[in-house]
Amino acid sequence: MSDQQDPQQLRDEALAACHIDTLAVRAGQVRGPEGEHSEPIFTTSSYVFDSAASAAARFSGEEEGNVYSRYTNPTVRTFEDRIAAMEGAEAAVATSSGMAAILSTVMSLLKSGDHIVCSRSVFGTTTVLFTKYMEKFGVNISFVSLTDIEQWQQAVTDKTAMFFMETPSNPLCELADIQQLAALAHSHKALLVVDNCFCTPVLQQPLALGADIVVHSATKYLDGQGRCVGGVVVGNQTHMAEVLGFIRTCGPTMSAFNAWVFMKGLETLNLRMKAHCDNALAMAQWLQQQPQIDKVHYAGLSDHPQHQLACQQMSGFGGVLSFEVKGGKEQAWQFIDATRIVSLTANLGDAKTTIVHPATTTHGRLTVELRQTAGIKDNLIRLAVGLEHIDDLIADMQRGLDAL
Ligand SMILES: *Cc1c(COP(=O)(O)O)cnc(C)c1O
Secondary structure: OHHHOOHHHHHHHHHOOOOHHHHHHHOOOOOOOOOOOOOOOOOOOEOOOOOHHHHHHHHHOOOOOOOEOOOOOHHHHHHHHHHHHHHOOOEEEEEOOHHHHHHHHHHHHOOOOOEEEEEOOOOHHHHHHHHHHHHHHOOEEEEEOOOOHHHHHHHOOOOEEEEEEEOOOOOOOOOOOHHHHHHHHHHOOOEEEEEOOOOHHHHOOHHHHOOOEEEEEOOOOOOOOOOOOOEEEEEOHHHHHHHHHHHHHHOOOOOHHHHHHHHHHHHOHHHHHHHHHHHHHHHHHHHHOOOOEEEEEOOOOOOOOOHHHHHHHOOOOOOEEEEEEOOOHHHHHHHHHHOOOOEEOOOOOOOOOEEEOHHHOOOOOOOHHHHHHOOOOOOEEEEEOOOOOHHHHHHHHHHHHHOO
8 A cells, every 4th residue: 555655665666767966865764754855964883782682683783773873874884875876886885094994895895815906196195004004905906007908917816806097097197098907907806896986876886887886085176175084985785894893893984973974975976976077177268378388188178188088987087186397396386376275285175176296295105106107297297176266277277377
């Protein structure tokens, strides 16, 4: 009888057929007895059981339900279910940061002796995690060019268990063909992990292209206003059960408050990403016309070597671009120091535009050699274009040019 059906179940069934904008606003919400419209924040570390038998069943996992907020919290669960729906995944596990998402993925799915083939153009701290810490525990890493499939093929050994990459890359906006890399990884029984932080599921859905796992720094666009640090891992039930086991045991947990802030961010993600993309494209086109600029890196430019792939793989080109000023470090620093509106900070994915000199900040911990092979030149500046009016941002870049 229809009037006996659970309204929550009816809502969930209707949502299953919805678009990503709708999922970003509604997926994963479970309304409580108060009939709240907005998601509540469950600030409780533990939960009460009805009986000793129920407590035992919850701890052993025989009975589903909350136990302890290190690994079960209703606000965090709503955020996880929403991201899983948006990425088209079976499940998601939230973490205390983007780095914790990457750490939890490798710690739960790899073992000593395993080998990772990793793009050379990943987030600097990811490189440090893999080389300084994972290698210490017997996981070996080979770095290869993001764009050269031959190098991935040649780096594979009989121990290779994981491919890891970001596309587009930070800060040079190079792309990998996700479908092609997924096929290669699977032909060697390896997992393909994609850090989808720069695109968010609004612009790119790696699982639909064959990737096995997606990781995010929620700190960036998912929050969108630079307020909270968090991360999330997305994939199938089996993999996510392993990742959750690591979170439960080792504790890099997302707080309920942060999950709530990230959900506020998700509600406007679709609108914001479109605006970031529009502003970034206009900025890239303007920068490209300036004589004091040697080169602009942005996949939305028609002369970007992988523009065609970007058009196929992404539904927008993202908010991050980089450019090379004529000269070296001194000129790059002069440019940055002459700006007045944009923020000099290493964060990105914020409503506020941010500017940074990668060679001496985000990529400063890399050896000179690694930095050079990664193409991070001393005259390179990264701009994560925000939501201010484009004319005001261009005027600020003009201040930078005038200082050269
Ligand atoms: C920022 C970032 C990370 C790390 O995320 P945190 O939340 O800062 O720990 C990982 N990958 C990419 C691409 C990032 O931009």
